[in-house]
Amino acid sequence: MKWRGYPNLSARPPQPALDNGKVQRRIRRAYAALGRPALTTSELMRWTHPRPGGSRDNHRRAIRGAAKRYCDPVARVPPYGAWLWRLRDTES
DSSP: OTTTTOHHHHTSOSSTTTTOOHHHHHHHHHHHHHOOSEEEHHHHHHHHOOSOOSOHHHHHHHHHHHHHHHEEEEEEETTTTEEEEEEOOSOO
């Protein structure tokens, strides 16, 4: 077996980078820093991509994907229709 010579690699977790992406960490940080139970997609965008530039649609897509994984949608916020997200309980 190829892992016999590398015992530290054979003991590694099956998905070492799971839940440790840039956007995922920044979303959790935004909830911790602001201390509010629910944030809009626009507020999450300010925390995950603070500098303007690049394709904003790709940033929004990454934020929505991570928010769907870690948060529950609460409601649409008028007037422009951004989603309001509540962080899921990560303990359970």
